[in-house]
Amino acid sequence: MNDNLREQISSYIYISPFLIIFLVFIGFPFLYAFYLSFHQVTSLRDVFGGLQFVGLKNYWLILKDPKFHWALIATLYYAVLIIPLNIAFSLLLASLMRIPFKLNSAFRTGFFLPFVLDAFVVGIVWTFLLSGRFGIITNILRPFISEGIYRQGFLGTPATVMPSVATAMVLKGAGFGMVLYLAAMQNIPKEIYEAASIDGASGFKRFFYVTLPLLKPVTTFLVITGFIGAISAFAEFYAMTGGGPTIRVFGVPQGMTKVTGLYLFDFIQTLKLGKAAALAFILLVITLSISLFYAKLQKGK
């Protein structure tokens, strides 16, 4: 009994730094955000006391806000661009890197390197490369682009802004997918390829009918994390577009790239904290639905 008590105490001593920080900065904030989402901040001098209960009003106001609808559409558009691009490029890199050659590991390092870099700073660099008139990429591609794009830059033109951000982020992040695909490819038994070759399958056929299906878990993982990443994307858009350029949708002005992350940041910046919390929970429900769907897919196998 005495020993047990001592074990209990010593265990709690080991977990206490972690536990206390968790309770104060993760556990409490989670519950408080939920509470806050049903309230309106009335006094900014006392953000814990100056609250007025407003029921579901924050949720309702967001759900019927055309800017929120647009944020969802913009986020979905971003996800639909970046996810397939990322998967295709990761697969291409992995297929190349699977073949052993001199300096192979140096190439892998080079492809993976941008993944560990700061999305905001990388975004700033890309903004410089893609800017109108003076950007190096704008100038290299000048023969292929319209005068409008040349003047406003890729990030200032509604049609090209989203594909540009997606391309920049794919080039930055595909090294991660490459590493996952490489690890999965190593686990495919050689015999399967040999059998396929004997059956007369060509290189392309082997890739589409043998390799790809066996890599499906990685692909599914990249699709799901891609969606979640798009919903919480912030730094890259803050750096590259700030939500612009402005377009008109059914007569309402909207930011072409005002994704959910930027829409939430607006609430934080204007200290509409009740609304910010409500939006965060709406996004959480969307994220959890996607994750549960993923878990079901995994179980189904």
Added chain:
Amino acid sequence: MKKTIVILVSSALLIVVLFPFVWMLYTAFKPPGTGLIFSLKTGFTLENFRKVLFEYNFLKYFKNSFIVAFFAATFSTLFAAMAAYAFAKKRFFLKDALFWTFIASMMVPGLLYVIPQFLVVYRFGWMNTYQGMIVPHLANVFGLFVLTQFAREVPDALLEAARIDGASDLKIFTSIMLPLMLPIVATVYLLNFQFHWSNFLWQLIVAQTDKMYTVPVGLAMFKNSHQEAYTLEMAASSLSIVPIGILFIFAQRYFIEGITQGAVKG
């Protein structure tokens, strides 16, 4: 033949992937005001770095970035390793419930915590301080998860033998568990360092004066007030990118291992 094609294609792709960073460095070493002239003849200078470091305070921002990343990585790794030891090798009240609560919190996007964390930090009077930038992120659940998986592999017999020899619990933790967990501790440390070095949104909210800016926050403010100072902007960007790039090149094995482990198990 096939190999030649692979090398050629790989080289072309590598140029595309690394081009932004090469261009960033190239611009950072060009004389101020020539950022938009594409020529190698403009010359080479350290003037941009001198200017951003000493005239625009980036030396201070760099120091802040380093302090935040260093202390945040050190303490979050230590706390996670301590907790991992208890979760892997001890039995205590609410153990499983706590562990799964921690893991479940990983499902929640970080954006949700930002507002109430801001309120807590505000209430504590920690706005614009190092502790405000560091402490809220010291419970690193991902690190705890990876370290616990690893700590479970340490044989119980080893700990039992030490206990019979009269080693105290603290001694067992510091001289058996930690040394055995060193490779994975290094991995978690590096990932934490990288995360805090580039944790932009939180530092943007907490750091309110020039004195406390980290490099990315300083860069955001600089960009707002200096339109088209491209050579300076790229020199400041290099200050954020180059240290992590070098760290990665030297310790990539640990980075990649940690990231893939997290993806496979999580």
